[in-house]
Amino acid sequence: MARVKLYEVDAKHLLFPNQLVFSATTKTSSGELTKFFGKQPLVVKVDQGIKKRGKQGLVGVNLQPVEVIARIREWSDRGFSHFIVEPMLAHNPSDEHYLSLERVRGGWKILFSEKGGIDVESNWDQVTDHLPPIIHNSLPIIQQALDKYHISFLELNPVLIDKKGFLTPLDAAALIDDAALGLAELAAVSLTPVADRVMTQAEQEIVKLDDSTPASLKFRLINPAGKIWMFLSGGGASLVLADEVADLGLGSELANYGEYSGAPTDDDVYSYSKIILKEVLKSQTDKKALVIAGGVANFTDVGKTFKGLIRAMDEVKEKLAKSGVKVFVRRGGPNEKRGLAMMEHFLQESHLYGSVHGHETPLTNVVKEVKEYLT
Amino acid sequence: MINIQTIREKDNQILVIGNHEPLIQSILDFDYLSGQKEASVIGIVTGRRGFAKYFWGRGEVLIPTFVSTSKTTTLPAHPNSNLWLLNLTSGRRTLSSTLEFLSLQNSKFIPHNTIIAGASLFAENVPELHSLNIIENNQLAKLIVGPASVGLLVPGFLKLGPIGGITPDQITESHITEKGGVAVMSASGGMTNELINIAISSGHRLSFALSFGGDRFPVLSPRDAFLLAEQDPMTKTVLYYGELGGEDEYELLKLKEENLFTKTVVAHVAGTVASLFPESPQFGHAKAKADTARVTATAKRAALKSAGFQVSNSFSEFIELVNKLK
Numbered sequence: 001m002a003r004v005k006l007y008e009v010d011a012k013h014l015l016f017p018n019q020l021v022f023s024a025t026t027k028t029s030s031g032e033l034t035k036f037f038g039k040q041p042l043v044v045k046v047d048q049g050i051k052k053r054g055k056q057g058l059v060g061v062n063l064q065p066v067e068v069i070a071r072i073r074e075w076s077d078r079g080f081s082h083f084i085v086e087p088m089l090a091h092n093p094s095d096e097h098y099l100s101l102e103r104v105r106g107g108w109k110i111l112f113s114e115k116g117g118i119d120v121e122s123n124w125d126q127v128t129d130h131l132p133p134i135i136h137n138s139l140p141i142i143q144q145a146l147d148k149y150h151i152s153f154l155e156l157n158p159v160l161i162d163k164k165g166f167l168t169p170l171d172a173a174a175l176i177d178d179a180a181l182g183l184a185e186l187a188a189v190s191l192t193p194v195a196d197r198v199m200t201q202a203e204q205e206i207v208k209l210d211d212s213t214p215a216s217l218k219f220r221l222i223n224p225a226g227k228i229w230m231f232l233s234g235g236g237a238s239l240v241l242a243d244e245v246a247d248l249g250l251g252s253e254l255a256n257y258g259e260y261s262g263a264p265t266d267d268d269v270y271s272y273s274k275i276i277l278k279e280v281l282k283s284q285t286d287k288k289a290l291v292i293a294g295g296v297a298n299f300t301d302v303g304k305t306f307k308g309l310i311r312a313m314d315e316v317k318e319k320l321a322k323s324g325v326k327v328f329v330r331r332g333g334p335n336e337k338r339g340l341a342m343m344e345h346f347l348q349e350s351h352l353y354g355s356v357h358g359h360e361t362p363l364t365n366v367v368k369e370v371k372e373y374l375t
Numbered sequence: 376m377i378n379i380q381t382i383r384e385k386d387n388q389i390l391v392i393g394n395h396e397p398l399i400q401s402i403l404d405f406d407y408l409s410g411q412k413e414a415s416v417i418g419i420v421t422g423r424r425g426f427a428k429y430f431w432g433r434g435e436v437l438i439p440t441f442v443s444t445s446k447t448t449t450l451p452a453h454p455n456s457n458l459w460l461l462n463l464t465s466g467r468r469t470l471s472s473t474l475e476f477l478s479l480q481n482s483k484f485i486p487h488n489t490i491i492a493g494a495s496l497f498a499e500n501v502p503e504l505h506s507l508n509i510i511e512n513n514q515l516a517k518l519i520v521g522p523a524s525v526g527l528l529v530p531g532f533l534k535l536g537p538i539g540g541i542t543p544d545q546i547t548e549s550h551i552t553e554k555g556g557v558a559v560m561s562a563s564g565g566m567t568n569e570l571i572n573i574a575i576s577s578g579h580r581l582s583f584a585l586s587f588g589g590d591r592f593p594v595l596s597p598r599d600a601f602l603l604a605e606q607d608p609m610t611k612t613v614l615y616y617g618e619l620g621g622e623d624e625y626e627l628l629k630l631k632e633e634n635l636f637t638k639t640v641v642a643h644v645a646g647t648v649a650s651l652f653p654e655s656p657q658f659g660h661a662k663a664k665a666d667t668a669r670v671t672a673t674a675k676r677a678a679l680k681s682a683g684f685q686v687s688n689s690f691s692e693f694i695e696l697v698n699k700l701k
Contacts, residue, residue, distance in 0.1 A: 002661045003591075103503060104622070105510070105592055150504055152591075179466060179661070180502035196657070216499075218659060222651060235589055235659025236563020239618060240690045242648040243672075247689040251651050259659050261565070262499070295565035296545075296572045298525045298537035299398060332572065334397075334542045359548075359572055364690045 003152050003175040004193035005049035009084045011174035014189065015145050015154070019168065023047070024083040026076040030065035033085060037065070040087050044068045046075055047084040049173070049194035054118045062088050079198070089160070089170065093117065096158030098127060099135070099167070101142070103152040108143065116158040137165030149189070150180035205275050206258075215264035217272050219256060221279065226255030227287060227374055229280045231273065231309065233294030233331070234261050237363060241293050244367040253374065255283065263300045269308030277316055281323060289354065289370040290320075290327040292343075296359045297333025306331075306339040310346045317350040326373055327352045330366040332359025376599070377457065377492045377518050379529060379583050379607040386456035387492070387533045392420040392444060392472050393463030399438075400429055401541035402461075405534040407432045408543075409552040414438065415533065416461075418450045444475045452485050457492035459535050461526070466500030469522055473509055477517065495535045496521030496594070499661075506592040513594065518603075520595050523588035523660070525564035528571075530554045530581050538567060538584060555580020556611035557700075558604045560597065562589050563660065566616045566645075574614060577698045582609035589660025591621060598626040605636050612639040612700055615684075619646030619655070619672040620662040624679055631682040640684040641700065643693040646672035 009023040022028075022036050024044070033042065042065065046058040053059050058080075060071040072083050098116035102109045112135070113120060113127040120127070131139075146154060156169035178193060180186055199207065206219040216235075228245055232238035238259035245254050256279070260272055280288060292309060294300075313320065313327075327347050331339065336358050347353040355369050391399055403414045419427055419440045426437040441447045452458055460476040462469060473494060480491045494517065496509075501522035513519055520527050526536015531554050539551040546552065549571060557579045561567040567586040574581060585600060587593035597617070604610045617624055624644065630636040646663065649655045649672065655665040665671040680686045687693035 002657050002664065103507075105507070105596070147504065150502055152503055177503045179500040180504065183467065183502065216659070220656060234563065234565030235663065236561065236566035236616065236618065236645065237569060239563075239645040239648065239658050239663065240566065240643075243645050244690055246648045246651060251648070254648075254651065257648065257656070257658075261659065295563075295569035296540070296549075298539075298564055298568055299541045333568075334540065334545065337544075360576065362573070362691070362694045363569055364694070368691075 002178060004178045005196070006151070006174040006176050006191065007049070007082060007084075007194055008045070008047045008172050010191055011151070011154070011172045012169070014149050015142060015151075015172070015174070016167070016169065020087055022085040024072060024085050026072060026081065028069065028072065030069045033065035033068055037085070037087060042068050042085055043088050044071050044083055044085045046080045047082045048080060052118070089168065091160055095160050096170070097161055098157045099159050100155040100157070101146065101153070103146070110139070120157055132161070134163070134165035135161065138167045142167070148185065150177045150183070150186060151175065152177050202275050202279050206272065209268070209271055209275070213264060213268050215260065215262040215268055217260050217264065217268065219258035219272070219276060221256050223252070223255050224279065225283055225285060227253040227283075227285050227289060228370060229255045229276065229288060229290050230258060231276065231290060231292045232259045233297065233300060233305070235259060237293070237295035240363060241291065241367060244364040248367060248371050250371060250374070255279075260305070261300065264305060266304045266308035266311070269305045270311045273309050273312035274315070277312055277320070280325065281316065281319055285324075287324045287374055289373055290325055291366060291370060292327060293330040293363070293366050295332065295363060297331070300333060301335050302331050302333045302339035303335035303342065306343050310342060313350070313352070314346070317352065321351045325352055326354035328354040328366045328369050330357040330361055330363065376515050377490070379603055379609070382457060382492070382529045383532050386453050387415050387459060388417045388452055388456050389415050389459045389461050389535060390418045390420070390444070390447065390450065390476065391416055391461045391463060392476070394419065394421050395463050397541050398463070398537050401537065401546065402534050403429050403431060403436070404543050405539070405546055405552065408546055409531045417452060418447055420444055420447070444472060444479070447479070448484050450484050452489050454486035455488045458485065458489055459492050459533070460494035461535055462494055462496045462498070464498060466498040466502070466522070469496050469498045469501045470505035470508055473519070474512060477512065491517060493518030493527075494520075495524055495526040496588070497524065497526075497536060499523045501590065503591050506590060506594060509594050510592065515599065518595060520585050521588045521593065523564070523590050524586045524593070525567055526586060528581070528584040530583070538586060539571060540568065550575050550580060553580045554582070554609065556582050556609055558582050558607070558610045558613045559584035560587065560600050560613060561616035562587050562618050562662070563616060564588070570614050570616055573694055573697050577700070579700065582607060589618065589662055591662045596626065597623045598630060601627060601630055601636050605638060610638065612641065614697060615640055615642040617642065617644045617675065618658070618660060618663045619644070619649055619665040619675070620670050622670065624675040628678055628682045631684070639700070641687070641693065641696045642679050642684050643687045643690060644672045644675045644679065645690070
C-alpha cells in the first residue's frame with residue numbers, strides 16, 4: 001500500500017545486471033569474497049536503506065577481503081545486518097554525477113546534476129531537469145526495467161556516465177511499490193523490502209496480526225512513557241486526531257500512533273487492543289488517557305469492533321483503573337448506538353469512564369476533553 | 376467526462392462487480408428513500424448466473440447476477456441512461472475488471488444511447504502502475520473515482536459505493552438524499568463521511584460528494600474534481616480534505632492562478648503530527664508520507680492559503696469555518 005525501500009543489492013541486480021555486487025551478512029567469509037571478486041580492492045557498505053552512509057562511517061573503501069570482513073564485524077556490533085560488497089572503481093571525483101527518476105502522474109520526473117556525490121544537497125541549486133543528451137541512450141532501458149519491477153523511485157548518487165551514456169552507479173537507492181509485490185511478475189524475483197526501522201516487540205506482534213487479516217491494523221510506539229494512548233480507526237481520522245494532540249500542544253505526551261480499519265472482526269480488534277493495553281500498563285505516569293476514536297465509519301461495524309475492545313479491556317480493567325486510566329470515546333457509523341451504549345455501560349461499571357460520544361459530537365472534541373483531564 | 380448535472384438529469388444504473396450484500400442493499404435503500412421508481416443496481420457480477428434477492432422498501436426485488444462482465448448479455452440497461460460500475464474486486468483484479476467494463480461501451484448488450492458514465496474503484500492495494508494504466512486508457516473520458524475510494528454520491532440520484540454509510544439509519548440521519556450546495560471531496564474514505572457529517576450538522580445539504588482514495592495516483596485527481604465542482608450549477612462551496620504527501624494540492628493552486636476555479640473552498644490538510652517523528656512515517660494511506668519539505672502538511676496548508684482558499688490550522692478550526700459558511 002505504499003512505496004518501500006529496496007536493498008541496494010537487489011536494486012543493482014535488477015537494474016544494472018552487468019555490475020558485480022555481493023550481498024554480505026555477518027556470516028560471510030573472506031574466502032567467499034576472494035572467490036567472487038579475485039584480488040581487486042573492494043568497497044563495503046551497510047545496505048539497510050540508510051541515507052548519508054558516508055557521513056555516518058558506514059562505508060569502507062579500498063579494502064582487501066579480510067579488511068571487509070573486519071569492517072562488517074564492527075558494524076554488526078552496532079546492530080547492522082545487511083551489507084553490500086562491490087569492486088572499487090577508480091575514478092575522478094569530478095566524474096561523480098547525480099541522477100534520479102520518480103514515477104509521477106503522466107510519466108517520470110527526472111533530475112540530474114553534474115556535481116553528484118556526498119555534497120549534492122549543499123549543491124542542490126545545480127540539480128535540474130535539464131539532462132545531458134547522451135543520457136537518453138540509457139534512460140529507455142532503465143525506465144523499462146523500472147516498469148517491469150514496479151520501482152517507483154530510483155536515485156543514483158554518485159553515478160559515472162561514460163562517453164556512450166552508459167551508467168555505472170556507485171550508490172543506488174530505490175523505492176518499490178509494495179502493492180505490486182504479490183503480482184505474478186514480481187513473485188519470480190522474490191524481493192523483501194528493507195525494514196523501515198528496528199521495531200519494538202509490540203510493533204512486531206501487530207505487524208504479524210496485520211498480515212493475518214484482510215483488515216488493516218497499524219501501531220507505532222512514539223513515547224512509551226506518554227500519557228495519551230490512541231486506539232483510532234480509519235487512515236484519515238487517525239491522522240486528524242493525532243494532529244489535534246500535537247496542535248493542542250500535547251505532542252510530548254503522545255504515546256503512540258495507530259489505526260484499525262477495513263472492517264476488522266471483533267477477534268482482530270481484541271488481539272490488537274490486548275497488545276497495546278500491555279504497553280499502556282507499562283507506562284508509569286500517574287494519569288493516562290485512552291482515546292478510542294474515529295470518524296463516521298462507512299462500513300466498519302462499531303458494535304462489533306467495540307465488542308473486541310471491551311473484551312480486551314475487561315481482562316485488565318482493575319489494573320487500568322488503578323493506574324489512573326480514563327477512556328475517552330468518539331465514534332460513528334453502522335451500529336453506532338448499540339456500540340456506544342455497550343461501551344458506556346462497561347466504562348461506567350469499571351470506573352474507567354472519561355466520555356462517550358457519537359457522530360453528533362465533532363471528531364476532535366474528544367482531544368480537548370483529554371487535555372482537560374490531564375492538565 | 377460526464378458532468379454532475381447530467382447525473383441529475385438522466386437515469387443512473389449500476390453494474391456491481393464483486394459481492395458485498397450490506398453495501399448493495401444500502402444503495403437500494405438510498406434509491407428508495409430518494410423516491411426513485413426503480414433500483415439503480417441492475418446487475419451483479421458474482422461468478423454465478425441467477426438472481427439475488429434484495430429489499431426494496433418493504434418489498435423485495437430480484438437483481439440478475441452474472442458469471443463475468445463479458446457475459447452480461449441480459450443486463451437490463453435502460454436506453455438513454457448513465458451506466459456506472461461499482462468495482463468491489465481485489466487490488467490485483469481492479470485493472471483488468473475496470474478495463475473490461477469500459478470496453479462494454481461498444482458491445483451490443485447496451486442500448487446505443489446509454490453511455491458508460493464512470494466507475495468507483497473500492498480496492499486498496501492497487502499497484503501504482505495499474506492506476507496509471509487506467510488513467511492513460513481513460514484519458515478523462517469517464518468519471519472514475521478511486522482506487523481505495525468509498526465512492527461517489529449525488530443526493531437524490533446516485534450512491535456509488537458505501538459513501539454516506541450503509542445502514543438505513545445512517546442514510547436517513549445523514550440526510551444524504553436531500554439536495555444542497557456543498558460539495559465534499561476527500562482523500563480518505565472515513566473523512567469523506569466525517570465531512571458530510573460536519574456539513575449536514577451545520578445545516579447544509581450536499582450537491583455531491585466523492586472520495587479520491589488515499590493512493591498516490593487517484594484516477595480522478597483533485598484538480599479534475601474541482602473542475603467538476605466549478606461547472607456544477609448546484610455547487611456553491613467545496614469542502615476539501617487532503618493529507619501530507621503527493622503534489623495534488625499544488626495542482627489546485629494552479630487552477631486558482633489560471634482562474635479556472637472561482638468558488639469558495641474550505642480546506643484541511645492533515646499530517647502535522649509527522650513532525651513528532653525523526654523521519655516522516657508512512658501513515659495509513661499509501662500517499663501519506665512526506666519525503667520532502669514541499670509535501671508536508673504545513674507546506675501544503677501554507678500554499679493553499681496563499682492561493683486564497685480558507686485553510687484551517689487544526690481540525691477544530693476547520694469545523695468552525697464550516698459552521699460559519701453561509
